Amino acid sequence: MAELTVGLLLYPAFEVLDMAGPIEVLNVLSVYMGKSLQLYVIAATMEPVSPGPIEPGPSSSFAGQQLYMPTHTLDNAPALDLLIVPGGPGSNNKEALQPSLDFIRNVYCGYQGHPPAKYLFSVCSGSLMFAWAGVLDGQRATTNKSFWTFITSNGPKTHWVAKARWVASGNIWTTSGVTAGIDGMLALVSSIWGEDTAEKVSATIEHNRATQSDDDPWAEKYDCQDVPAVAG
Amino acid sequence: MAELTVGLLLYPAFEVLDMAGPIEVLNVLSVYMGKSLQLYVIAATMEPVSPGPIEPGPSSSFAGQQLYMPTHTLDNAPALDLLIVPGGPGSNNKEALQPSLDFIRNVYCGYQGHPPAKYLFSVCSGSLMFAWAGVLDGQRATTNKSFWTFITSNGPKTHWVAKARWVASGNIWTTSGVTAGIDGMLALVSSIWGEDTAEKVSATIEHNRATQSDDDPWAEKYDCQDVPAVAG
Secondary structure (H helix, E strand, C coil), X not given: CCCEEEEEECCCXXXXXXXXXXXXXXXXXXXXXXXXXXXXXXXXXXXXXXXXXXXXXXXXXXHHHCCECCCXXXXXXXXXXXXXXXXXXXXXXXXXXXXXXXXXXXXXXXXXXXXXXXXXXXXXXXXXHHHHHCCXXXXXXXXXXXCHHHHHHCCCCCEECCCCCEEEECXXXXXXXXXXXXXXXXXXXXXXXXXXXXXXXXXXXXXXXXXXXCCCCHHHHCCCCCECCCCC | CCCEEEEEECCCCCCHHHHHHHHHHHHHHXXXXXXXXXXXXXXXXXXCECCCCCCCCCCCCCHHHXXXXXXXXXXXXXXXXXXXXXXXXXHHCHHHHHHHHHHHHHHHHCCCCCCCCCEEEECCCHHHHHHHHCCCCCCEECCCCCCHHHHHHCCCCCEECCCCCEEEECCEEEECCCCHHHHHHHHHHHHHHCHHHHHHXXXXXXXCCCCCCCCCCHHHHCCCCCECCCCC
Protein backbone atom coordinates (compact mmCIF):
# COMPACT_ATOMS: atom_id res chain seq x y z
CA MET A 1 0.00 0.00 0.00
CA ALA A 2 1.30 3.44 -0.93
CA GLU A 3 1.61 6.02 1.84
CA LEU A 4 -0.25 8.47 -0.36
CA THR A 5 -2.20 7.90 -3.56
CA VAL A 6 -2.10 10.98 -5.75
CA GLY A 7 -4.38 11.84 -8.66
CA LEU A 8 -3.30 14.43 -11.19
CA LEU A 9 -6.30 15.73 -13.14
CA LEU A 10 -5.35 16.87 -16.63
CA TYR A 11 -7.39 18.58 -19.34
CA PRO A 12 -6.47 20.22 -22.66
CA ALA A 13 -4.36 23.39 -22.34
CA PHE A 14 -3.25 22.90 -18.76
CA GLU A 15 -0.20 24.89 -17.61
CA VAL A 16 2.92 22.75 -17.67
CA LEU A 17 4.65 24.17 -14.58
CA ASP A 18 1.37 24.13 -12.60
CA MET A 19 1.57 20.39 -13.06
CA ALA A 20 5.32 19.90 -12.69
CA GLY A 21 5.90 22.00 -9.55
CA PRO A 22 3.86 19.87 -7.15
CA ILE A 23 4.74 16.66 -9.01
CA GLU A 24 8.47 17.43 -8.69
CA VAL A 25 8.08 17.88 -4.92
CA LEU A 26 6.36 14.51 -4.70
CA ASN A 27 8.89 12.93 -7.09
CA VAL A 28 11.74 13.95 -4.79
CA LEU A 29 9.89 12.42 -1.86
CA SER A 30 9.45 9.25 -3.88
CA VAL A 31 12.73 8.92 -5.79
CA TYR A 32 15.29 10.43 -3.40
CA MET A 33 13.63 10.01 0.00
CA GLY A 34 12.01 6.61 -0.43
CA LYS A 35 8.40 7.52 0.38
CA SER A 36 5.97 5.12 -1.22
CA LEU A 37 3.69 7.29 -3.34
CA GLN A 38 1.38 6.25 -6.14
CA LEU A 39 0.54 8.62 -8.98
CA TYR A 40 -2.50 8.33 -11.23
CA VAL A 41 -2.89 10.65 -14.20
CA ILE A 42 -6.61 11.18 -14.79
CA ALA A 43 -8.26 12.74 -17.83
CA ALA A 44 -11.56 12.68 -19.72
CA THR A 45 -10.20 10.08 -22.13
CA MET A 46 -7.09 7.92 -22.40
CA GLU A 47 -5.79 10.06 -25.28
CA PRO A 48 -2.59 12.04 -24.61
CA VAL A 49 -3.30 15.43 -23.02
CA SER A 50 -1.49 18.48 -24.35
CA PRO A 51 -0.67 21.71 -22.52
CA GLY A 52 -1.07 23.53 -25.84
CA PRO A 53 -3.76 26.13 -26.52
CA ILE A 54 -7.30 24.96 -27.23
CA GLU A 55 -7.45 26.98 -30.43
CA PRO A 56 -4.37 26.32 -32.53
CA GLY A 57 -2.86 29.63 -33.57
CA PRO A 58 0.40 30.94 -34.98
CA SER A 59 2.32 30.18 -31.80
CA SER A 60 0.45 27.05 -30.80
CA SER A 61 3.14 24.73 -32.08
CA PHE A 62 5.34 25.33 -29.08
CA ALA A 63 3.31 24.06 -26.17
CA GLY A 64 1.31 21.68 -28.30
CA GLN A 65 4.09 19.20 -28.72
CA GLN A 66 4.27 17.96 -25.18
CA LEU A 67 1.91 15.13 -24.44
CA TYR A 68 1.05 13.50 -21.17
CA MET A 69 -0.45 10.04 -21.00
CA PRO A 70 -3.41 9.37 -18.70
CA THR A 71 -3.52 6.21 -16.65
CA HIS A 72 -7.25 6.48 -15.89
CA THR A 73 -10.37 8.27 -17.03
CA LEU A 74 -12.82 10.22 -14.89
CA ASP A 75 -15.03 7.12 -14.80
CA ASN A 76 -12.54 4.56 -13.51
CA ALA A 77 -10.19 6.60 -11.32
CA PRO A 78 -9.20 4.78 -8.13
CA ALA A 79 -9.55 6.08 -4.57
CA LEU A 80 -7.33 9.12 -4.00
CA ASP A 81 -5.72 10.62 -0.93
CA LEU A 82 -4.71 13.76 -2.79
CA LEU A 83 -6.14 15.31 -5.95
CA ILE A 84 -3.98 17.88 -7.78
CA VAL A 85 -5.60 20.21 -10.31
CA PRO A 86 -3.33 22.52 -12.33
CA GLY A 87 -4.52 25.75 -13.92
CA GLY A 88 -3.89 26.98 -17.42
CA PRO A 89 -5.60 28.54 -20.43
CA GLY A 90 -7.95 25.56 -20.68
CA SER A 91 -9.29 25.94 -17.14
CA ASN A 92 -11.87 28.58 -18.06
CA ASN A 93 -13.65 26.36 -20.57
CA LYS A 94 -16.50 25.65 -18.13
CA GLU A 95 -18.86 23.82 -20.43
CA ALA A 96 -16.28 21.42 -21.84
CA LEU A 97 -14.87 20.82 -18.37
CA GLN A 98 -18.21 19.88 -16.74
CA PRO A 99 -17.32 16.17 -16.44
CA SER A 100 -14.01 17.15 -14.78
CA LEU A 101 -15.84 19.53 -12.43
CA ASP A 102 -18.24 16.72 -11.50
CA PHE A 103 -15.21 14.52 -10.88
CA ILE A 104 -13.65 17.09 -8.53
CA ARG A 105 -16.92 17.27 -6.60
CA ASN A 106 -17.07 13.46 -6.47
CA VAL A 107 -13.51 13.14 -5.20
CA TYR A 108 -14.29 15.75 -2.54
CA CYS A 109 -17.48 14.00 -1.39
CA GLY A 110 -16.55 10.37 -2.01
CA TYR A 111 -17.98 8.35 -4.87
CA GLN A 112 -18.25 4.79 -6.24
CA GLY A 113 -17.56 3.46 -2.77
CA HIS A 114 -14.35 5.47 -2.43
CA PRO A 115 -13.94 7.61 0.70
CA PRO A 116 -13.53 11.37 0.20
CA ALA A 117 -9.98 12.45 -0.64
CA LYS A 118 -7.93 13.66 2.29
CA TYR A 119 -6.63 16.66 0.38
CA LEU A 120 -7.61 18.69 -2.67
CA PHE A 121 -4.85 20.87 -4.11
CA SER A 122 -5.08 23.44 -6.91
CA VAL A 123 -2.48 25.58 -8.62
CA CYS A 124 -3.17 28.94 -10.25
CA SER A 125 -6.54 28.96 -12.05
CA GLY A 126 -7.18 25.38 -10.90
CA SER A 127 -9.04 27.16 -8.09
CA LEU A 128 -11.53 28.40 -10.69
CA MET A 129 -12.37 24.76 -11.37
CA PHE A 130 -12.65 24.13 -7.62
CA ALA A 131 -15.04 27.11 -7.34
CA TRP A 132 -17.17 25.88 -10.25
CA ALA A 133 -17.18 22.39 -8.74
CA GLY A 134 -18.68 23.91 -5.58
CA VAL A 135 -15.97 22.64 -3.26
CA LEU A 136 -14.85 26.15 -2.25
CA ASP A 137 -18.28 27.23 -0.93
CA GLY A 138 -17.79 28.48 2.61
CA GLN A 139 -14.02 28.11 2.38
CA ARG A 140 -11.10 30.54 2.22
CA ALA A 141 -9.02 30.30 -0.95
CA THR A 142 -6.56 32.06 -3.20
CA THR A 143 -5.72 31.99 -6.88
CA ASN A 144 -3.39 33.61 -9.40
CA LYS A 145 -3.24 37.37 -9.21
CA SER A 146 -3.30 38.22 -12.92
CA PHE A 147 -6.88 36.92 -13.29
CA TRP A 148 -7.97 37.88 -9.76
CA THR A 149 -11.23 39.71 -10.57
CA PHE A 150 -12.46 37.15 -13.09
CA ILE A 151 -11.75 34.13 -10.93
CA THR A 152 -12.95 35.54 -7.60
CA SER A 153 -16.20 36.70 -9.21
CA ASN A 154 -16.81 33.08 -10.21
CA GLY A 155 -16.62 31.94 -6.58
CA PRO A 156 -19.08 34.22 -4.75
CA LYS A 157 -19.45 31.91 -1.74
CA THR A 158 -15.71 31.90 -1.04
CA HIS A 159 -13.55 34.31 0.95
CA TRP A 160 -10.68 35.03 -1.41
CA VAL A 161 -7.39 35.89 0.29
CA ALA A 162 -5.23 38.20 -1.84
CA LYS A 163 -1.90 38.25 0.02
CA ALA A 164 -1.38 34.50 -0.01
CA ARG A 165 1.14 32.22 -1.66
CA TRP A 166 -1.26 29.45 -0.67
CA VAL A 167 -4.34 28.97 1.53
CA ALA A 168 -5.18 25.81 3.48
CA SER A 169 -8.88 25.78 4.38
CA GLY A 170 -10.28 22.56 5.76
CA ASN A 171 -8.75 19.91 3.54
CA ILE A 172 -8.62 22.17 0.49
CA TRP A 173 -5.32 23.75 -0.51
CA THR A 174 -5.38 26.48 -3.15
CA THR A 175 -2.20 28.13 -4.36
CA SER A 176 -1.43 31.32 -6.23
CA GLY A 177 0.08 31.59 -9.73
CA VAL A 178 2.18 28.82 -11.28
CA THR A 179 5.37 28.65 -9.17
CA ALA A 180 3.29 29.05 -5.97
CA GLY A 181 2.36 25.41 -6.52
CA ILE A 182 5.90 24.46 -5.48
CA ASP A 183 5.66 26.41 -2.21
CA GLY A 184 2.13 25.18 -1.52
CA MET A 185 3.05 21.53 -2.05
CA LEU A 186 6.10 21.94 0.20
CA ALA A 187 3.74 23.35 2.86
CA LEU A 188 1.40 20.38 2.43
CA VAL A 189 4.37 18.00 2.70
CA SER A 190 5.42 19.83 5.86
CA SER A 191 1.94 19.35 7.32
CA ILE A 192 1.96 15.62 6.54
CA TRP A 193 5.61 14.57 7.05
CA GLY A 194 7.02 17.48 9.07
CA GLU A 195 9.04 20.59 8.32
CA ASP A 196 12.40 18.77 8.23
CA THR A 197 11.18 16.65 5.34
CA ALA A 198 9.85 19.69 3.48
CA GLU A 199 13.16 21.51 3.98
CA LYS A 200 15.10 18.52 2.65
CA VAL A 201 12.94 18.42 -0.47
CA SER A 202 13.27 22.17 -0.96
CA ALA A 203 17.08 21.95 -0.62
CA THR A 204 17.22 19.05 -3.07
CA ILE A 205 15.52 21.14 -5.74
CA GLU A 206 17.46 24.27 -4.62
CA HIS A 207 14.18 26.14 -4.35
CA ASN A 208 14.20 29.62 -2.79
CA ARG A 209 11.05 28.80 -0.88
CA ALA A 210 8.27 30.92 0.57
CA THR A 211 7.79 29.28 3.97
CA GLN A 212 4.89 31.48 5.13
CA SER A 213 1.52 31.38 3.42
CA ASP A 214 1.32 35.21 3.35
CA ASP A 215 4.81 35.59 1.88
CA ASP A 216 3.36 36.77 -1.44
CA PRO A 217 4.60 39.91 -3.20
CA TRP A 218 2.26 39.50 -6.15
CA ALA A 219 -1.00 40.67 -4.54
CA GLU A 220 0.49 44.14 -4.15
CA LYS A 221 2.16 44.11 -7.56
CA TYR A 222 -1.18 43.24 -9.20
CA ASP A 223 -3.13 45.48 -6.74
CA CYS A 224 -5.42 42.65 -5.53
CA GLN A 225 -7.60 42.93 -2.42
CA ASP A 226 -9.45 40.31 -0.39
CA VAL A 227 -12.92 39.45 -1.69
CA PRO A 228 -15.26 38.34 1.11
CA ALA A 229 -17.89 35.69 0.48
CA VAL A 230 -21.33 36.98 -0.44
CA ALA A 231 -23.93 35.76 2.07
CA GLY A 232 -26.21 33.00 0.85
CA MET B 1 9.61 30.64 -39.65
CA ALA B 2 9.73 30.45 -35.88
CA GLU B 3 11.67 33.14 -34.05
CA LEU B 4 13.42 30.42 -32.10
CA THR B 5 13.52 26.67 -32.66
CA VAL B 6 13.96 24.82 -29.40
CA GLY B 7 15.06 21.23 -28.89
CA LEU B 8 14.36 19.50 -25.60
CA LEU B 9 16.62 16.46 -25.18
CA LEU B 10 14.99 13.76 -23.05
CA TYR B 11 16.36 10.48 -21.72
CA PRO B 12 15.08 7.93 -19.18
CA ALA B 13 14.88 9.22 -15.58
CA PHE B 14 15.13 12.91 -16.37
CA GLU B 15 13.98 15.32 -13.64
CA VAL B 16 10.49 16.60 -14.36
CA LEU B 17 10.90 20.17 -13.08
CA ASP B 18 14.29 20.51 -14.79
CA MET B 19 12.30 20.08 -17.98
CA ALA B 20 9.19 22.05 -17.04
CA GLY B 21 10.84 25.18 -15.61
CA PRO B 22 12.50 26.39 -18.81
CA ILE B 23 9.66 25.02 -20.96
CA GLU B 24 7.10 26.98 -18.90
CA VAL B 25 9.06 30.19 -19.44
CA LEU B 26 9.04 29.56 -23.19
CA ASN B 27 5.38 28.48 -23.11
CA VAL B 28 4.41 31.82 -21.58
CA LEU B 29 6.36 33.62 -24.30
CA SER B 30 4.55 31.52 -26.89
CA VAL B 31 1.00 31.24 -25.51
CA TYR B 32 0.53 34.54 -23.68
CA MET B 33 2.98 36.84 -25.42
CA GLY B 34 2.64 35.69 -29.00
CA LYS B 35 6.27 34.85 -29.76
CA SER B 36 6.55 32.28 -32.50
CA LEU B 37 8.56 29.44 -31.01
CA GLN B 38 8.90 25.88 -32.22
CA LEU B 39 9.53 23.03 -29.81
CA TYR B 40 11.00 19.66 -30.76
CA VAL B 41 11.20 16.88 -28.20
CA ILE B 42 14.22 14.72 -29.05
CA ALA B 43 15.07 11.31 -27.63
CA ALA B 44 17.00 8.18 -28.56
CA THR B 45 13.83 6.53 -29.85
CA MET B 46 10.23 7.60 -30.52
CA GLU B 47 9.03 5.65 -27.46
CA PRO B 48 7.57 7.70 -24.61
CA VAL B 49 10.25 8.89 -22.17
CA SER B 50 9.61 8.54 -18.46
CA PRO B 51 11.07 10.62 -15.62
CA GLY B 52 10.93 7.52 -13.44
CA PRO B 53 14.01 5.81 -11.99
CA ILE B 54 16.11 3.60 -14.23
CA GLU B 55 15.92 0.72 -11.75
CA PRO B 56 12.32 0.15 -10.74
CA GLY B 57 12.15 0.04 -6.95
CA PRO B 58 9.51 0.18 -4.25
CA SER B 59 8.78 3.83 -4.87
CA SER B 60 9.32 3.85 -8.61
CA SER B 61 5.63 3.81 -9.38
CA PHE B 62 5.26 7.50 -8.67
CA ALA B 63 7.48 9.17 -11.19
CA GLY B 64 7.24 6.32 -13.65
CA GLN B 65 3.74 7.10 -14.72
CA GLN B 66 4.40 10.31 -16.55
CA LEU B 67 5.34 9.89 -20.14
CA TYR B 68 6.56 12.42 -22.63
CA MET B 69 6.34 11.81 -26.35
CA PRO B 70 9.33 12.58 -28.58
CA THR B 71 8.80 14.29 -31.90
CA HIS B 72 12.24 13.36 -33.26
CA THR B 73 15.12 11.00 -32.63
CA LEU B 74 18.80 11.89 -32.29
CA ASP B 75 19.25 10.94 -35.94
CA ASN B 76 16.61 13.12 -37.54
CA ALA B 77 16.43 16.17 -35.26
CA PRO B 78 16.06 19.42 -37.19
CA ALA B 79 18.28 22.50 -36.92
CA LEU B 80 18.06 24.06 -33.46
CA ASP B 81 18.59 27.56 -32.15
CA LEU B 82 18.44 26.41 -28.53
CA LEU B 83 19.06 22.97 -27.03
CA ILE B 84 17.73 22.35 -23.50
CA VAL B 85 19.11 19.41 -21.49
CA PRO B 86 17.49 18.64 -18.12
CA GLY B 87 19.27 16.78 -15.32
CA GLY B 88 17.96 13.94 -13.24
CA PRO B 89 18.90 10.52 -11.86
CA GLY B 90 19.39 9.20 -15.40
CA SER B 91 22.01 11.80 -16.32
CA ASN B 92 24.93 9.90 -14.76
CA ASN B 93 24.41 6.82 -16.91
CA LYS B 94 27.35 7.74 -19.18
CA GLU B 95 27.58 4.59 -21.26
CA ALA B 96 23.88 4.41 -22.09
CA LEU B 97 23.81 8.14 -22.82
CA GLN B 98 26.72 8.10 -25.29
CA PRO B 99 24.47 8.68 -28.35
CA SER B 100 22.87 11.63 -26.53
CA LEU B 101 26.32 13.00 -25.61
CA ASP B 102 27.37 12.71 -29.26
CA PHE B 103 24.17 14.55 -30.19
CA ILE B 104 24.96 17.41 -27.78
CA ARG B 105 28.42 17.71 -29.31
CA ASN B 106 26.92 17.68 -32.80
CA VAL B 107 24.37 20.36 -31.98
CA TYR B 108 27.19 22.48 -30.51
CA CYS B 109 29.44 22.06 -33.56
CA GLY B 110 26.85 21.85 -36.30
CA TYR B 111 25.99 18.59 -38.07
CA GLN B 112 24.15 17.15 -41.08
CA GLY B 113 24.33 20.55 -42.75
CA HIS B 114 22.73 22.32 -39.77
CA PRO B 115 24.55 25.33 -38.35
CA PRO B 116 25.69 25.16 -34.71
CA ALA B 117 22.97 25.99 -32.20
CA LYS B 118 22.95 29.57 -30.96
CA TYR B 119 22.49 28.47 -27.34
CA LEU B 120 23.01 25.35 -25.25
CA PHE B 121 21.18 25.34 -21.92
CA SER B 122 21.42 22.77 -19.13
CA VAL B 123 19.58 22.41 -15.83
CA CYS B 124 21.02 20.74 -12.74
CA SER B 125 23.06 17.64 -13.63
CA GLY B 126 22.43 18.30 -17.33
CA SER B 127 25.82 20.06 -17.05
CA LEU B 128 27.39 16.66 -16.36
CA MET B 129 26.20 15.60 -19.80
CA PHE B 130 27.60 18.83 -21.27
CA ALA B 131 30.95 18.09 -19.59
CA TRP B 132 31.04 14.53 -20.90
CA ALA B 133 30.07 15.80 -24.36
CA GLY B 134 33.16 18.02 -24.24
CA VAL B 135 31.31 21.26 -24.82
CA LEU B 136 32.35 22.73 -21.45
CA ASP B 137 36.09 22.43 -22.09
CA GLY B 138 37.63 25.87 -21.52
CA GLN B 139 34.31 27.32 -20.36
CA ARG B 140 32.94 28.50 -17.01
CA ALA B 141 29.94 26.57 -15.76
CA THR B 142 27.85 25.66 -12.75
CA THR B 143 25.70 22.71 -11.71
CA ASN B 144 23.57 21.51 -8.81
CA LYS B 145 25.19 21.84 -5.41
CA SER B 146 24.21 18.49 -3.87
CA PHE B 147 26.36 16.56 -6.38
CA TRP B 148 29.04 19.28 -6.68
CA THR B 149 32.16 17.17 -6.13
CA PHE B 150 31.07 14.32 -8.36
CA ILE B 151 30.00 16.49 -11.26
CA THR B 152 32.88 18.99 -11.16
CA SER B 153 35.41 16.13 -11.04
CA ASN B 154 33.92 14.89 -14.30
CA GLY B 155 34.67 18.20 -16.02
CA PRO B 156 38.37 18.84 -15.33
CA LYS B 157 38.80 21.31 -18.19
CA THR B 158 36.04 23.59 -16.90
CA HIS B 159 36.12 26.38 -14.32
CA TRP B 160 33.19 25.52 -12.06
CA VAL B 161 31.54 28.52 -10.37
CA ALA B 162 30.00 27.60 -7.01
CA LYS B 163 28.03 30.72 -6.08
CA ALA B 164 25.95 30.85 -9.24
CA ARG B 165 22.26 30.42 -9.96
CA TRP B 166 23.37 30.20 -13.58
CA VAL B 167 26.50 30.81 -15.66
CA ALA B 168 26.55 32.11 -19.23
CA SER B 169 29.88 31.31 -20.89
CA GLY B 170 30.13 31.85 -24.59
CA ASN B 171 26.88 30.48 -25.92
CA ILE B 172 26.58 27.84 -23.21
CA TRP B 173 24.21 28.41 -20.30
CA THR B 174 24.45 26.09 -17.31
CA THR B 175 22.13 26.43 -14.33
CA SER B 176 22.19 25.16 -10.79
CA GLY B 177 19.72 22.70 -9.19
CA VAL B 178 16.21 22.15 -10.54
CA THR B 179 14.37 25.45 -9.94
CA ALA B 180 17.46 27.41 -11.05
CA GLY B 181 16.39 26.41 -14.55
CA ILE B 182 13.51 28.90 -14.27
CA ASP B 183 15.83 31.77 -13.31
CA GLY B 184 18.40 30.80 -15.91
CA MET B 185 15.86 30.65 -18.72
CA LEU B 186 14.43 34.02 -17.66
CA ALA B 187 17.99 35.40 -17.87
CA LEU B 188 18.41 33.92 -21.35
CA VAL B 189 15.05 35.40 -22.38
CA SER B 190 16.22 38.74 -21.02
CA SER B 191 19.40 38.52 -23.09
CA ILE B 192 17.44 37.74 -26.27
CA TRP B 193 14.22 39.78 -25.92
CA GLY B 194 15.11 42.28 -23.19
CA GLU B 195 14.58 42.58 -19.47
CA ASP B 196 11.01 43.92 -19.78
CA THR B 197 9.95 40.74 -21.54
CA ALA B 198 11.67 38.55 -18.94
CA GLU B 199 9.99 40.50 -16.14
CA LYS B 200 6.57 40.10 -17.78
CA VAL B 201 7.07 36.33 -18.04
CA SER B 202 8.27 36.15 -14.44
CA ALA B 203 5.23 38.12 -13.24
CA THR B 204 2.88 35.90 -15.26
CA ILE B 205 4.15 32.81 -13.48
CA GLU B 206 4.40 34.74 -10.16
CA HIS B 207 7.98 33.60 -9.81
CA ASN B 208 10.11 35.07 -7.02
CA ARG B 209 13.01 35.40 -9.35
CA ALA B 210 16.77 35.51 -8.85
CA THR B 211 17.75 38.32 -11.22
CA GLN B 212 21.52 38.15 -10.62
CA SER B 213 23.55 35.14 -11.64
CA ASP B 214 25.37 35.07 -8.27
CA ASP B 215 22.14 35.29 -6.26
CA ASP B 216 22.56 31.69 -5.06
CA PRO B 217 22.26 30.74 -1.38
CA TRP B 218 22.82 27.03 -2.04
CA ALA B 219 26.62 27.09 -2.60
CA GLU B 220 27.07 28.20 1.01
CA LYS B 221 24.42 25.82 2.35
CA TYR B 222 26.10 22.89 0.63
CA ASP B 223 29.61 24.28 1.35
CA CYS B 224 30.70 24.32 -2.29
CA GLN B 225 33.77 26.15 -3.57
CA ASP B 226 34.89 27.11 -7.05
CA VAL B 227 36.83 24.40 -8.89
CA PRO B 228 39.34 25.85 -11.40
CA ALA B 229 40.06 24.09 -14.66
CA VAL B 230 43.06 21.78 -14.66
CA ALA B 231 45.62 22.89 -17.28
CA GLY B 232 45.79 20.72 -20.40
